[in-house]
Amino acid sequence: MKKMSVIAFLLLMVAPLAANGVVIPPHPVEPGIGGFKMNYHNVDITLDNGIARVKIEEEFENVSSHRLEAVYLFPIPSSAVISDFVMKVGDQVFKGEVLPADEARKIYQEIVAKLKDPALLEYVGSQLIRLSVFPFEPGEKRQFHIEYTQPLEISSNAYTMIYPLKIDSFLTAPIGRVSIRIKTTDEIAEVFSPTHTLKEVQVSGVSGREYIFQAVDFVPSSDVAMVFTASTEEIPSSVATFWDEKAGEGYFLLTLIPRLKEERIIPKDVVFVLDISGSMYGEKIEQAKKALEQVLQMLRSDDRFAIVTFDDGIYDLTGGLLSASEKGVWIEKVRRIQADGMTNIYGALQTSIDMFSRGDEGRFKVLLFLTDGAPTSGITETGRIVSDATNEARARNVHLFSFGVGTGVVAELLDRLVQENAGRVSYIVEGENIESKVTELYRSIETPALENVVISMEGIETAKVLPTGPHSLFSGYALRLSGLFFEEGDLKVTVEGTRGGERHTYEYYFQIDKIAGNEFVSRIWAQKRIALLANIYRYDSSLSEKAREEVAQEIIALSKKFNIINEFTSFLIAPERHLSYNAVVDRGGLGVAPQTTGSVMAAKSVAEMEMDQFVEGGTSDYRFVGSIGFYLKDEVWIEDNPEVEKLVPVKVKAFSQAYFDLFNVDDWLKEVLSLGEKVKFIYKGTLFETGDTGIENEKELEEFLK
Known part of the structure; x- marks a missing residue:
């Protein structure tokens, strides 16, 4: 079996999977070798006040007779906030810490060079988690644990949710066992799925209802769609709060639902x-x-x-x-x-x-x-x-x-x-x-409800309320606002806007309490705050270099405080950094980390992944990186440019220090090198060729990048 490119799978572009977590090799495995099997997939979904808390535990096994490289992919809803990431190998459990992205990548590359056992989790989009794992030994089993919190969409008197379950044929066998358990409170009268058969189960001593989907030797053919019908005729506007006793400040999440009667249709x-x-x-x-x-x-x-x-x-x-x-x-x-x-x-x-x-x-x-x-x-x-x-x-x-x-x-x-x-x-x-x-x-x-919406708050002091607007409200849809508060009390929220040229005003009243058990509320605010700062960092051309650095430092500080991964930081699991601990992981394996992760990407979605990266029988023989095409010839990806045949290539040995340095020059080169181990491409007028031979020293590379 040919050696697979470590960096190729680090920045692998794949089809827009609507899938539960799946482990795949970065390149098609040779016939007869085998691949990965998912032994079980357990999910706990708890719904409370329109917020779904999701805990996932999956186990994968290398059923081949070879050491394999692997990419673990897990798509999540764009509104979700990741709160923990755990990988379990044998009796050891490894947790991630948040590091600046450059530091995480450097450590990862060093461990790969030693053939140790790292796992780097990077956000490549607001709807996809990617975890690179190497090596994955023959017969070895690994468990992955993820938890996320998701504010659900509201439509009339129901919440709607899609749990990503479908797998696009990357496993060598059906899933051994699948269990999806949904727990609700008394606010929900019924849970219905148009895609999967849910069985209601009675649990003594617990309010609300529980529903479960179970299967063995299961091949998912669709995601799990769920409709949660409220016990009341209409879902009311609501508030959730979290008080951080140590910091002496709190966080709130307001859900505002306009109830404007459709007296006339607006042209x-x-x-x-x-x-x-x-x-x-x-x-x-x-x-x-x-x-x-x-x-x-x-x-x-x-x-x-x-x-x-x-x-x-x-x-x-x-x-x-x-x-x-x-x-x-x-x-x-x-x-x-x-x-x-x-x-x-x-x-x-x-x-x-x-x-x-x-x-x-x-x-x-x-x-x-x-x-x-x-x-x-x-x-x-x-x-x-x-x-x-x-x-x-x-x-x-x-x-x-x-x-x-x-x-x-x-x-x-x-x-x-x-x-x-x-x-x-x-x-x-x-x-x-x-x-x-x-x-x-x-x-x-x-059904536009209100345009040009202005929102004001009074009664208690609030700060850093997000999103900042502009706002429009639509009938049957919720507007969620998140911010900080510093004392308990009554909060009055006034919403003013126009509809059809007429002015309308709505008033909402909420009791803000210091509640210690809703950590997810702070996570949602932190995600929104980091997304706002990231857009300022990227697109505010008036910022001085000093100001940009201050914005970046605030993003990193928030990321570390709330365990948030983004283009500034990455989750890294590495035994050499002594992040392992012996622990009994509960179902979901998420009882230890109190904070969260979230996406700062201004919403680069899973749909950005190229669908032709993985097709039945192998990979496509023509791909685009940006607007530049590449074709596959004799196992080499070659830039579709007539100048390639006219230039003398600068050869760079794969996996050498020069190769890693080239990989880190800019984002376009990352995507180019992700095509495979052997690539020929033109960068700033120089033809580069990566493969088995070539320069290895970073200083030799520098003269060709000047």
Whole structure:
């Protein structure tokens, strides 16, 4: 068996798994060798006041006769906050600590060089945990324990939740045992799953209900969808608090649910902006057209619409806003749209936003953006795209909604656009049935409750309330606010906003108490705070270098305090750092760490992972790193560039110090080296080739990087 690249699996890009945790080799294993088996998958879900606490325990076994490298992947909801990570090997339990990312990577590389037993957990997206494990010995069993907290979506008088369970054929056998146990309080009348059969079980002496799904030799075919129906007709607004006695401060989580009666339908102006660039070719453009067609069909008689398409050019197809009565003709025209060219997102947003009037005509203004979100033409800087589009949209009171289509979505861009412009986003991968997602997103557009929302608090002192806005409220959806408080007492929250040009005011009253048992509340606030700081660090061009460093230090300090992983820090499990302890791990293995982890990525999603990395029978022989293509020839990944044949390569030996240094130069090189052990690519005019031979010393490499 050929030696696998350590760094290749460290930054491995995989399909957008809708899966429970899964261990996979970084490259296809040779036939007959075998691979990994999941012996059991146990899940405890506890629901309390609209917050789900999830504990997972999984055991994997190397059923091959060879030492294998492995990547453990675990997708989580984007709203979840990870609170612990544990790996158990035999009788030893190893816990992670938070380190600056550079330090964690350096230690990891040193241990790999010694063939010890490290595990590095890095966030590669807000919806994916990745853990690299090496070596994984023949017959060895390893248990992984993860806990996360997730505020659930609210719809009418029910909470909804998706637990990721589906596995995409990376195991060599079915899961030995699966157990999913759901515990609720008296606030829940019933738990229903349209995808799995849940059995209600009676537990004496415990309030609420328990439901369980169990199976043996199980091959998951879908995620677990759950609907929690409330005991009351409507789910009330609520508050959860946590008091940190040592710090002398508390944290609150407000859930505000507007109950505005639909006395009249607000007419809408909807501008559809459809990406028709070459990256959208094939199934992605077909999905985008279906979404556009479906929303066109849902327009009401008083609505107006316009359609803009873009590649490297911008095309105003309708010539401005049209009456909804003309939608039938345009549905047929949409079906004939084809994809080709580059991606000028900046120009498309500027042109489409300019189609809205600046006056308040009592109409709800919506820009519906359908794209794979990868700008390659015109202005491509994410910060500039978001900033300029936001300035124009706010001047016209435009709400931006987005569908991210396909597995190459740059979700960081789309998420920031909707966050800054009081909208919502939904992601659709190839092959997915988009009807339900389109309907759900459009329901937000159909029932705007309040625009231009201003929130004020009085009664007790509060601080650092997040998110900062702008806010819009939608009927049936909750707005969650998190912040700090310093004393008990009554809190009055006033929510003011407009609907159809009319002003509305709502008042909410909450009792804020010093409660010691809700640590997750502080975790949710810390995640939001770090995400805010990370966006400032990345995109505020007015920051001085000193100010940027101060922002980075606050992020790292919060990360260490709350055990949060992000691009500034990483979880590292390494026996050489004496992080092991002998302990009896309870089901879930999470009784020790009091703090949390969370995503600071401005929401780079699982959908960014390239789907063609793993396909049946092997890997794809053509991939993109950014906008640069690579093809596989004689086990070497070669940049698709005619200059490759003209240049003399600088050879770098894989796994040498020079190789590690090259890997750490920038993010593009990380992705290039993740293609495999042998790669030929051009960087700053120099052709590099990694493989079995070449320079090993970092000083030799330096002269080629100048």
